[in-house]
Amino acid sequence: QSALTQPASVSGSPGQSITISCTGTSSDVGGYKSVSWYQHHPGKAPKLMIYEVIKRPSGVSDRFSGSKSGNTASLTISGLQAEDEADYYCCSYAAGNTHNYVFGTGTKVTVL
Amino acid sequence: EVQLLESGGGLVPGGSLRLSCAASGFTFSNSAMTWVRQAPGKGLEWVSTISSSGAATYYADSVKGRFIISRDNSKNTLYLHMNSLRAEDTALYYCAKDSSSWLNWGQGTLVTVS
Numbered sequence: 001q002s003a004l005t006q007p008a009s010v011s012g013s014p015g016q017s018i019t020i021s022c023t024g025t026s027s028d029v030g031g032y033k034s035v036s037w038y039q040h041h042p043g044k045a046p047k048l049m050i051y052e053v054i055k056r057p058s059g060v061s062d063r064f065s066g067s068k069s070g071n072t073a074s075l076t077i078s079g080l081q082a083e084d085e086a087d088y089y090c091c092s093y094a095a096g097n098t099h100n101y102v103f104g105t106g107t108k109v110t111v112l
Numbered sequence: 113e114v115q116l117l118e119s120g121g122g123l124v125p126g127g128s129l130r131l132s133c134a135a136s137g138f139t140f141s142n143s144a145m146t147w148v149r150q151a152p153g154k155g156l157e158w159v160s161t162i163s164s165s166g167a168a169t170y171y172a173d174s175v176k177g178r179f180i181i182s183r184d185n186s187k188n189t190l191y192l193h194m195n196s197l198r199a200e201d202t203a204l205y206y207c208a209k210d211s212s213s214w215l216n217w218g219q220g221t222l223v224t225v226s
Contacts, residue, residue: 001173003155036213038156045206045220046148046156051213089156093212100170101158101212 001094004029004104011110017078020107022090023071028102030071034093037066037075039086040106046089050075077109085111113137114216116207121221126197131221133190133207141165141185144211147192149203150220157203160192161211175201197225 005023012018022029022037029035037050048057050066053073063078073092077084090104120131133145147159160181161170169181180193190207202225208214 034212038214040156045217046214048213048215051215057215091156091158100172101161103156103158106155 001028001096001100001102004090004092004102006088006090006104006107008105009108009110011112012077012080013112014080014082016080017076018080018109020075020077020088020090020109022073022075022092022104024073024092024094024102025071027096028071028092028094029068029073029090031095032093035066035068035073036091037064037073038089038091039084040089041086049088080111082111085109114209116209116216116218118205118207118218118221121205121223123224123226124197125226127195129194129197129223131192131194131205131207131223133192133218135188135190135207135209138209138216140183140188143209145181145183145190146208146211146214147181147190147205148208148214148217149205151200151203154203159205162190163211194223197223199225201225 035053038046040046053068054066094100094102114137117134146161162181178196182191204220206220209216
């Protein structure tokens, strides 16, 4: 199973909005509603930001939103803040012989 | 509060290693559990998932046949038995609660295969 494709880096100024794409196939992103997004500061535990494409866990800012169109999922961060600078990973259930998940390649978000 | 504490990592010249993940703050026997790893400078990789009872186990192709996931619900502990270790298994290994949409994670334990 190949990793989902994300841009290596995305940047924006404070207050701006940015969108991170996550492209897969009909066997993963396009075929299921099980797409999630994680914020990861190196050396710390990843943090779930979005699950089931559009849902936000309790406590996650509503500046984070998810969507999906076809084989591409997206994470949008609005009102960008310095604390949002981190690595972001998408993850999707993937069809196969068994229960299987695949992560994206990861995107470094830089707040200018 | 959900707490997950990994242990058992270290520097190994290949061979085998067993990782543990001690869980607290929730009913362990009701939750599927998952291992995810991150190699140095690389992204996150799903490794393995086990059902709440332990009856069902799932593995990434990269570890299938070499790693075994197990659990002891009486001890609230998750395990990852790692055999035939390779240099490419060098990574920070995290345990996470549930089979998907992982809300709760441990801090990770580092495995280095020299």
